[in-house]
Amino acid sequence: MDHGDLGGGTALLTDRYELTMLQAALNSGTAGRRAVFEVFARHLPDGRRYGVVAGTGRLLDAIEAFTFDDPALEFLTSHGIVDEPTAQWLESFRFSGNIWGYPEGDCYFPDSPILVVEGTFAEAVLLETLVLSVLNHDCAIASAASRMAQAAQGRPLIEMGSRRTHEMAAVAAARAAYISGFATTSNLAAGRRYAVPTTGTSAHAFTLLHDSERHAFKAQLASLGEATTLLVDTYDVERAVRAAVELAGPALGAVRIDSGDLAVMARRVRDQLDALGAPDTRVVVTGDLDEYGIAALAASPVDGYGVGTSLVTGSGAPTASLVYKLVARADGPDADAPMRPVAKRSAGKPTRGGRKSAVRRMDAHGTAFAEVISTGEPTPGPRDRVLHVPLVREGAVVGRESLERARERHAQSVRELPPTALQLSKGGPAIPTEFVEGGPRS
Amino acid sequence: MDHGDLGGGTALLTDRYELTMLQAALNSGTAGRRAVFEVFARHLPDGRRYGVVAGTGRLLDAIEAFTFDDPALEFLTSHGIVDEPTAQWLESFRFSGNIWGYPEGDCYFPDSPILVVEGTFAEAVLLETLVLSVLNHDCAIASAASRMAQAAQGRPLIEMGSRRTHEMAAVAAARAAYISGFATTSNLAAGRRYAVPTTGTSAHAFTLLHDSERHAFKAQLASLGEATTLLVDTYDVERAVRAAVELAGPALGAVRIDSGDLAVMARRVRDQLDALGAPDTRVVVTGDLDEYGIAALAASPVDGYGVGTSLVTGSGAPTASLVYKLVARADGPDADAPMRPVAKRSAGKPTRGGRKSAVRRMDAHGTAFAEVISTGEPTPGPRDRVLHVPLVREGAVVGRESLERARERHAQSVRELPPTALQLSKGGPAIPTEFVEGGPRS
Numbered sequence: 001m002d003h004g005d006l007g008g009g010t011a012l013l014t015d016r017y018e019l020t021m022l023q024a025a026l027n028s029g030t031a032g033r034r035a036v037f038e039v040f041a042r043h044l045p046d047g048r049r050y051g052v053v054a055g056t057g058r059l060l061d062a063i064e065a066f067t068f069d070d071p072a073l074e075f076l077t078s079h080g081i082v083d084e085p086t087a088q089w090l091e092s093f094r095f096s097g098n099i100w101g102y103p104e105g106d107c108y109f110p111d112s113p114i115l116v117v118e119g120t121f122a123e124a125v126l127l128e129t130l131v132l133s134v135l136n137h138d139c140a141i142a143s144a145a146s147r148m149a150q151a152a153q154g155r156p157l158i159e160m161g162s163r164r165t166h167e168m169a170a171v172a173a174a175r176a177a178y179i180s181g182f183a184t185t186s187n188l189a190a191g192r193r194y195a196v197p198t199t200g201t202s203a204h205a206f207t208l209l210h211d212s213e214r215h216a217f218k219a220q221l222a223s224l225g226e227a228t229t230l231l232v233d234t235y236d237v238e239r240a241v242r243a244a245v246e247l248a249g250p251a252l253g254a255v256r257i258d259s260g261d262l263a264v265m266a267r268r269v270r271d272q273l274d275a276l277g278a279p280d281t282r283v284v285v286t287g288d289l290d291e292y293g294i295a296a297l298a299a300s301p302v303d304g305y306g307v308g309t310s311l312v313t314g315s316g317a318p319t320a321s322l323v324y325k326l327v328a329r330a331d332g333p334d335a336d337a338p339m340r341p342v343a344k345r346s347a348g349k350p351t352r353g354g355r356k357s358a359v360r361r362m363d364a365h366g367t368a369f370a371e372v373i374s375t376g377e378p379t380p381g382p383r384d385r386v387l388h389v390p391l392v393r394e395g396a397v398v399g400r401e402s403l404e405r406a407r408e409r410h411a412q413s414v415r416e417l418p419p420t421a422l423q424l425s426k427g428g429p430a431i432p433t434e435f436v437e438g439g440p441r442s
Numbered sequence: 443m444d445h446g447d448l449g450g451g452t453a454l455l456t457d458r459y460e461l462t463m464l465q466a467a468l469n470s471g472t473a474g475r476r477a478v479f480e481v482f483a484r485h486l487p488d489g490r491r492y493g494v495v496a497g498t499g500r501l502l503d504a505i506e507a508f509t510f511d512d513p514a515l516e517f518l519t520s521h522g523i524v525d526e527p528t529a530q531w532l533e534s535f536r537f538s539g540n541i542w543g544y545p546e547g548d549c550y551f552p553d554s555p556i557l558v559v560e561g562t563f564a565e566a567v568l569l570e571t572l573v574l575s576v577l578n579h580d581c582a583i584a585s586a587a588s589r590m591a592q593a594a595q596g597r598p599l600i601e602m603g604s605r606r607t608h609e610m611a612a613v614a615a616a617r618a619a620y621i622s623g624f625a626t627t628s629n630l631a632a633g634r635r636y637a638v639p640t641t642g643t644s645a646h647a648f649t650l651l652h653d654s655e656r657h658a659f660k661a662q663l664a665s666l667g668e669a670t671t672l673l674v675d676t677y678d679v680e681r682a683v684r685a686a687v688e689l690a691g692p693a694l695g696a697v698r699i700d701s702g703d704l705a706v707m708a709r710r711v712r713d714q715l716d717a718l719g720a721p722d723t724r725v726v727v728t729g730d731l732d733e734y735g736i737a738a739l740a741a742s743p744v745d746g747y748g749v750g751t752s753l754v755t756g757s758g759a760p761t762a763s764l765v766y767k768l769v770a771r772a773d774g775p776d777a778d779a780p781m782r783p784v785a786k787r788s789a790g791k792p793t794r795g796g797r798k799s800a801v802r803r804m805d806a807h808g809t810a811f812a813e814v815i816s817t818g819e820p821t822p823g824p825r826d827r828v829l830h831v832p833l834v835r836e837g838a839v840v841g842r843e844s845l846e847r848a849r850e851r852h853a854q855s856v857r858e859l860p861p862t863a864l865q866l867s868k869g870g871p872a873i874p875t876e877f878v879e880g881g882p883r884s
Contacts, residue, residue: 013609015628016642020666028661030651075634121651132605133612163574164761167455169608170575186457192517200459205768208784209472209563219470224462234786259788318755319606326647342650344676346701
């Protein structure tokens with residue numbers, strides 16, 4: 001993945017302090033100490049039952065592109081951000097450590113160590129901001145999308161929020177929504193880059209462009225065929241539906257309603273379509289829908305939902321509040337120095353030292369009942385699902401997989417949660433997080 | 443501006459229906475009709491007094507890059523998104539119309555026509571999604587940032603939210619925050635691309651990396667000098683402040699507190715610094731601050747605020763809810779056909795037809811009291827400030843300006859609002875929007 005005129009790399013998509021810490025550590029001789037950082041959320045967004053890991057695939061691409069080219073180094077030195085020795089170190093930098101993580105699409109809970117980065121302090125600290133940017137955004141979107149997918153109960157969801165978020169965030173949002181079960185996206189860049197299926201036909205402007213609604217429908221049908229979706233709420237819905245079926249015939253693919261009381265309108269339009277002899281023409285609704293609006297339409301004759309704003313803004317939780325914390329480091333400068341757990345004691349934001357492993361513990365029916373996090377060597381029981389998979393090994397990406405695989409995994413991961421996980425009402429995490437102390441793994 | 447592996451262009455950062463509408467309009471002979479689209483918000487986010495225009499400079503770059511290269515066209519045709527004639531039309535596409543807008547940094551209100559796009563329907567409809575993505579994101583961030591800047595009452599604000607939003611949105615957020623009065627950003631890409639001043643020194647991980655806090659402070663001071671900012675809340679704040687002054691001397695630049703009750707801690711640390719003979723060492727606070735948290739610290743001895751999550755998520759309003767609506771089009775296919783206003787009548791979302799002009803009306807003291815929007819030829823009075831400036835003329839960008847200019851304009855635009863505009867409490871828009879009917883301007 002290229003991030004544009006930042007010199008082809010992603011290395012400046014970072015906070016200045018990552019580089020000043022690097023410089024000070026190089027200077028003091030601590031930069032080469034082995035270190036383990038972990039990514040986790042202290043809590044889920046208010047009332048949410050689970051989170052969804054997303055962005056892993058994008059992150060692996062971004063880490064591969066995390067290098068400093070000459071213009072980037074020139075910027076850093078000419079602005080006094082780093083000194084010459086640090087710039088020289090950066091010139092040949094490539095991440096050479098190891099990364100494990102929860103696989104993309106899996107669910108997570110408070111304190112789940114969804115990513116573990118192991119390397120020298122220097123190389124691991126440099127990745128902090130980029131790791132968090134990618135995961136905080138994509139996990140927030142995927143977590144909201146998953147609730148919408150549960151609310152839709154199998155009816156297809158169309159992601160159409162590109163216009164309500166940053167133009168590149170839109171592409172990532174479409175990808176994250178697809179992992180969580182959305183059927184399609186309006187975003188063409190997501191179609192091209194990630195092969196997310198795309199959809200879309202027309203807006204009100206197309207109707208207004210023509211001398212009449214009938215002219216507009218005729219023009220759309222002539223160009224896109226009778227399987228298209230006609231937008232019927234520019235003027236008068238009843239008249240528009242009548243014209244749509246008259247012009248397209250019973251093979252008309254769908255009509256879209258974008259305003260009004262969607263439950264009332266969907267019922268009226270469905271009845272009208274049936275009466276007009278178009279029982280197979282689908283009814284698609286759009287317009288400020290979120291998971292609650294979708295759920296409220298469960299008993300209405302709706303064949304598909306378009307979701308925009310609430311999806312790309314994480315439905316009230318636009319960021320996943322993930323943090324990246326140093327949890328262990330070598331006890332001294334030598335390469336074979338033993339690792340020791342470390343933790344800050346800041347008021348209200350303490351961290352738990354030591355490198356973690358994690359399993360999801362299942363009951364006899366295959367339903368999850370606890371997220372078990374251990375600082376010892378993992379000894380999974382027969383019904384424990386081990387949660388970490390290798391993503392990067394000695395700098396080489398080993399965890400790349402298809403988006404379809406992540407999408408399947410997400411569906412499976414939700415299925416194994418207890419039924420409370422699927423409630424839209426506010427509540428605590430679907431399963432508790434339990435800590436098990438043990439000898440340090442590293 | 444390059445948007446990465448989308449072929450160098452921005453044209454796929456769009457919704458599929460823009461292209462299917464184009465195809466149907468080309469097919470029906472309506473694509474070449476002159477059209478006027480406008481961007482506006484039906485309302486401000488709940489309780490906000492004003493919005494801030496931001497993203498204009500980024501948008502002009504993105505429009506220049508809005509072209510379809512061979513890989514993009516190949517994607518579109520091989521996936522059946524457009525037919526061959528449409529692909530041929532796209533191959534030579536460049537926007538050749540005119541764009542006016544509120545200049546970047548200016549304030550806006552409900553229904554303010556902050557952008558007016560005039561061209562053929564084909565070329566103007568194609569820009570819809572990209573225009574909205576850029577403006578909805580950047581205006582949302584700038585609007586939140588402006589409230590924070592007012593709350594800070596001249597104390598410097600540091601933007602440090604990169605890790606809480608999409609990695610490219612982070613760069614745009616840093617830019618938008620700077621327009622609204624933030625002093626610096628942690629984001630290096632924003633420093634490189636937009637010359638936003640950058641800042642940042644160290645995190646808790648740096649302290650934890652070293653064998654003791656004192657070792658860490660020594661290392662940072664040795665590398666970054668005594669003017670640096672030391673983070674003092676990893677273990678015990680009082681002990682850390684004592685060590686900091688002992689090691690750095692009274693010329694220590696600043697200490698940063700990232701946890702606890704910031705008002706209590708700031709007072710304690712200020713007193714301690716003064717007692718230790720370091721009255722010029724500044725106290726910087728960070729940690730889940732928003733405009734209310736900043737305001738609550740107005741009476742505390744704080745010399746700077748770092749703001750992260752709440753800034754990049756628009757402090758509760760992550761999108762500006764701007765829409766892009768067709769308001770006028772040629773009444774027929776001829777190039778000299780007269781323009782006519784058009785508007786949809788969708789329930790709850792009607793639009794107001796006709797191309798608009800706008801002025802901000804001032805009283806004798808130079809204080810704004812109304813946003814006056816007219817569909818007639820603008821006839822500004824002596825105390826009216828005309829709000830549209832030319833941005834693109836016959837396809838050529840004419841509205842480029844420095845970020846510093848936008849920043850100055852924002853400060854001026856806020857100064858001319860009535861005092862209620864600066865209240866953080868929820869309320870209506872600071873000035874009312876008034877519509878004046880008149881003959882169509884176009």
